[in-house]
Amino acid sequence: MAKVSKQHCARGNVRLVELTLQRIGAWCGTVMILLYGASFSGIAQLFPPLSPASSPDEIAAFFVEHKLWIRFGVSGALLSAVLALPFLAALILRIRRVEGRWGMLSMTQLMAATVFVPALLFPQFFLGVAAYRPEERSAELTQALNDVFWLWFIGIVGTIIIQNLTLAVAAFVDQTDPPTFPRWYGYLNLWVATLSLPGCVVVVFNDGPLAWDGIFAFYIPGLVLVVWLFSTTAVMLKSIKAEQRALQPA
Amino acid sequence: MRAIAAPAHQKRIPGEGGTWVFLFGDMLVFGAFFVTFLVERSKAPDVFDAARSTLHIGIGVINTLVLLTSSLCIVLTLNAVRAAQRPLATRAAAAAMAFGLLFIALKVYEYISLGAAGHGPGANDFYLYYFILTGLHLFHVCLGLGALSFVLTQTRRPELSDTRTALVEGAACFWHLVDLLWIFLFALLYLVS
């Protein structure tokens, strides 16, 4: 008798530890975007974005003038981006909870997540290179590196949309007890997906509202992404807490 | 057979709570787009007015009436479902979709004729915003048609659970949202500039 209840207790503890780790993961999403945003916008001063319509000399001048700050900002972004890893892991595990095992939703989410963090990381290297020795090279090269950063950074928005769609489906089919995702979260994800869509055409436009500094392709998708991150953290925390409470012996 | 009770003047949320997260979110963001349009307009009001006059305002009016009638058909659909009049509901939903397709056809015609006359999205800022705003709206119309086809399939069911009812009402509200956004767009793009 004692052995069985000890095993049961041990399993329960492992589960509780796992859930605590998931909670930390959930928080990481919000912390990540705050730090990443601060590094990118505050330190590197890349908000508002550089205009794709600027001349090579203007771009090069910006990099020469701000090169140290940009490089510090890039380092901060590279470090903070990795916080998205535990966040996405927790998100995938919550979806798995809805499915009961590894299935289409959790696996699709996993695939989308594996692109998301590299997409936050790798473009930053181009920014770093652009700011590494900007006064020793031609302005066109600096501009080209800057172009790569922006088009990559925003262009991967399609993978975020897939994440939103899998989460929406998960929220609507959720039958777990206590629930993993509230229904309104499904609608929120649909809203984020719809509004992120214009980001896909940044490679088409050099200027205007659909360019990488435009309202439709940058500001709105950026805003809804931040809203999504904060909401996802909140939704995950609430459901994890409920699950932990349900696990505690009555 | 359990017919859905007609909303007898007791407070209820059309659809479900989450539906309105989406609807208000869309309304607010489109509001931001309207603001952006007017800000751009203020930089070149004469250009915008001149460009506006090249639009086919008659088609704009017809399209507005098309969407209004389509919305009315959906109201009829929901009322028919609640009154357990399934064949009527199905026909009304189909009519709503037909009107939606008519909207798309008219819009495409407008796009083509504007493009052929040299007033494509690259011509000036007015046309750029015109095509982007109506294009994004057109995307919503297409999504809405998907939602309406869902409503159509649900009208064939003998009874709807609470969840399905919420989804049907939500889909209907999304179509009304498409109608509502067009009302503002028509006023801004065709009349106000």
Next chain:
Amino acid sequence: MTALNLLKNRAGASWLFLVAATIVSWAVGAEHGTGSLVAVVVLGIAAVKVRLVGLDFMELRHAPFALRAAFEAYCVGMWALLAALYLWL
């Protein structure tokens, strides 16, 4: 019950009003130049139309107060904001 019976309610009446309002705003707003008060009127008619779509098509007339109030605030707010931007920018 025929289709007509199911429409002899607010929604049907609203539709008639909406169609009329569309024609009126077209007549009023088609030619008015830039920077005129006519635009404010046209935007106002649009706001009224949007309100009716929400209240009678989306059935917000029978919705909880908070939801309906938020929607009405949107209609009024949009009209005020857009009119202000039109007149004073």
